[in-house]
Amino acid sequence: MRRLVLFRHGKSDWDADFRSDHERPLNGRGARSARLMGKLLAKTGETPTLVLSSTAVRATSTAQAAIKAGNWDVEYRQDHSLYGASPSSMLEYIRALPDRHGSVMLVGHEPTWSGLVSAFTGAHARVPTASMVGMRFSSARWVDVRFDGGELLWLLKPRLFEHFPL
Numbered sequence: 001m002r003r004l005v006l007f008r009h010g011k012s013d014w015d016a017d018f019r020s021d022h023e024r025p026l027n028g029r030g031a032r033s034a035r036l037m038g039k040l041l042a043k044t045g046e047t048p049t050l051v052l053s054s055t056a057v058r059a060t061s062t063a064q065a066a067i068k069a070g071n072w073d074v075e076y077r078q079d080h081s082l083y084g085a086s087p088s089s090m091l092e093y094i095r096a097l098p099d100r101h102g103s104v105m106l107v108g109h110e111p112t113w114s115g116l117v118s119a120f121t122g123a124h125a126r127v128p129t130a131s132m133v134g135m136r137f138s139s140a141r142w143v144d145v146r147f148d149g150g151e152l153l154w155l156l157k158p159r160l161f162e163h164f165p166l
Helices: 028-044 057-070 087-095 112-121
Strands: 002-008 050-053 075-078 103-108 132-137 150-156
Touching: 002 057, 002 112, 028 057, 028 150, 050 057, 057 075, 057 103, 087 103, 087 112, 112 132, 112 150
Parallel strands: 002 103, 050 075, 050 103
Antiparallel strands: 002 132, 132 150
16 A cells, blocks of 8 residues: 655745745745644644655745654655656656655645646645645555556645644
């Protein structure tokens, strides 16, 4: 059994001083939502053992804030190939994940995340900023994961939990 969590970066700050899209930072709401989602996932006991983040500033900031706020015990790495990826390139990326990690989180961007949810599960869910999508695959190895082979477990949006103490 393989579990995959897709985590979209938090709201970014379009008014900040940045030279490229890759350098666009989180805004205050984005940082708060990332921390909230980190705590929420920790409470559910669904934290992954490996977190791989896009190298875009808003994605790495989201991942790091969630990990710290939730006090996750995970291996964390950044990978530029998650920035600007397509669903088909992400399938190949996922198939190359190390099997020692049965539960993996990828932190990245739209429209790729919504496309992956649709390709893996058939569900046409939009993944808002700072939202997490949990999916399960019956595959014993990552290399066996395929489109239409996943089950949508949950879609957690930070707005639904803003008023609950965690």
